[in-house]
Amino acid sequence: MMKILPSILSAHFAYLADEVHDVARDVDMIHVDVMDGRFVPNITMGANVVEALKRESKVAQDVHLMVEEPIHLLPDFLAAGADMISVHVEACKHVHRAIQIIKEGGAKAGVALNPATPAAVLDSILRDVDYVLIMTVDPGFGGQRFIPSMLHKIRAVARMIQEKQVPVKIEVDGGINSETLPLCLEAGAELFVAGSAIFNAEDRHAAIETLLRSAQEK
Numbered sequence: 001m002m003k004i005l006p007s008i009l010s011a012h013f014a015y016l017a018d019e020v021h022d023v024a025r026d027v028d029m030i031h032v033d034v035m036d037g038r039f040v041p042n043i044t045m046g047a048n049v050v051e052a053l054k055r056e057s058k059v060a061q062d063v064h065l066m067v068e069e070p071i072h073l074l075p076d077f078l079a080a081g082a083d084m085i086s087v088h089v090e091a092c093k094h095v096h097r098a099i100q101i102i103k104e105g106g107a108k109a110g111v112a113l114n115p116a117t118p119a120a121v122l123d124s125i126l127r128d129v130d131y132v133l134i135m136t137v138d139p140g141f142g143g144q145r146f147i148p149s150m151l152h153k154i155r156a157v158a159r160m161i162q163e164k165q166v167p168v169k170i171e172v173d174g175g176i177n178s179e180t181l182p183l184c185l186e187a188g189a190e191l192f193v194a195g196s197a198i199f200n201a202e203d204r205h206a207a208i209e210t211l212l213r214s215a216q217e218k
């Protein structure tokens with residue numbers, strides 16, 4: 001079943017709780033971008049924000065760690081209540097260990113791939129993860145343009161999942177809007193992260209409706 005995950009990177013940080021309440025009327029999960037200023041140029045939020053939002057809202061949180069060597073941070077994010085956590089294969093020397101820690105902590109575990117990272121890196125990890133996050137822009141900023149060649153990668157990962165017969169979901173993130181969402185859906189994605197397409201809209205409810213409708217129209 002497809003899901004839309006609003007990325008709070010594009011929300012108004014001064015009113016974060018209100019922004020989360022606003023979208024939580026329409027979705028059951030939000031996407032939380034954690035950036036360390038090293039793996040990607042920006043610095044955003046940490047486990048304290050996940051914990052604070054957990055106290056404010058029941059909405060589930062999908063935490064995307066854009067962080068060099070994220071293993072040491074996992075216990076904090078798990079304790080804060082993260083429901084899904086992904087680590088980048090490009091940033092983590094011991095991906096299997098990270099996946100194991102996330103699962104043992106009770107969250108769903110994902111691996112994230114930058115646009116230039118080939119699907120083949122998943123061969124030895126696909127059986128161990130709950131989801132693969134395919135970045136459809138280079139991570140670091142909201143509001144970038146979707147990279148069309150990522151559709152091939154989505155298809156390649158969908159094929160690998162089918163061949164290995166594993167219950168792994170494909171998540172896409174970056175430049176997702178009512179034009180790109182149906183293309184990704186057709187290629188095999190199920191989880192759609194959208195930041196500016198939702199939070200830049202005056203009416204977030206209508207923006208989410210538009211995204212959901214675009215999936216049906218295809």
Ligand SMILES: O=C(CO)[C@@H](O)[C@H](O)COP(=O)(O)O
Nearest residue numbers: 007139140142143175195196
């Ligand atoms: O991880 C990231 C950016 O690095 C994303 O989650 C962005 O927040 C997506 O924003 P839009 O491309 O949808 O505006």
